Amino acid sequence: MRHRTKTYLLTNEEIEKLFQRAEIGRLGTHSEDGYPYVLPMHFVYYDNKIYMHGLPKGKKIDNIKFNSNVCFEIDEMLSLLYDGVENPCDVNTEFNSIILRGQASLVNNLEEKSIALSKIVEKFTPHLMNKELPINMIKGTAVIKIEIFDYVGRYYK
Template sequence: MRHRTKTHLLTQEQILELLHRAEVGRMGTFSKDGFPYIVPMHFVYFDNKIYMHGLPMGEKVDNIKYNQNVCFEVDEMLSLLYEGVENPCDVNTEFNSIIIQGYASIVDDFYEKQKALSQIVKKFTPHLLDKEMPPKMIEGTAVIRINIIKCVGRYYK
């Protein structure tokens, strides 16, 4: 298994394609009690950053304020590889995955929030892109930005 983690790397182009097509990623944070906390989030990738949105309060926001170090994971299972397999332990999975390490922060700048939220609308509800977002909605929404410091993509076929 260890050998495969070095030889089955996604190219930068494949990583970008997966970040653009994936709809959900999982962000891992640390809580004050030392336990990790992982939450699935809709996200967009642009300007070499991950952006997500949500309520301005809650465990993930508290954790980011406590410790900005985060991990972000995206994956896609393509198929089970079981054809011709007689032993259940020999079944494998065809997949692509990305693991990102970075620093998360809550975006305060109104225009950066507006841009991130527009990108989220463009990705998930493009038919609403021409609708104006009320400033109070933008101000009342938490936008999380992950500045990427390390990104590794892997695959198996």
């Protein structure tokens, strides 16, 4: 790896496009035991917020209740840059990434949950987006919302 890899800032338009096309982000939370906890999550970016869904119990839910300050990371590796490279340490990676900080909360409002879940269906299973979500599924699914405080998008090529 190069010691002085230059990364460049993505434009707001490029960040918006990466939010839309990325399928998995990594949610970073704080555990009561003092250790960070990071897990991959499907997500949707909607109304300048990140929405995720999952089971209503578990470590991520416990951590958000303990400390709602979170980070979220999205990346895409486009290629390895090794043409003309003779030293393995000089190989680099073409990538795009976003790192954000925010506050996570569990969405309790049924209308907001329904909208978020519909946006997730639209993104991941668009062929099912005209199907009505059963109210018991909406009620039984945890929807996590991240209010974004700040973010940075970077690329290298």
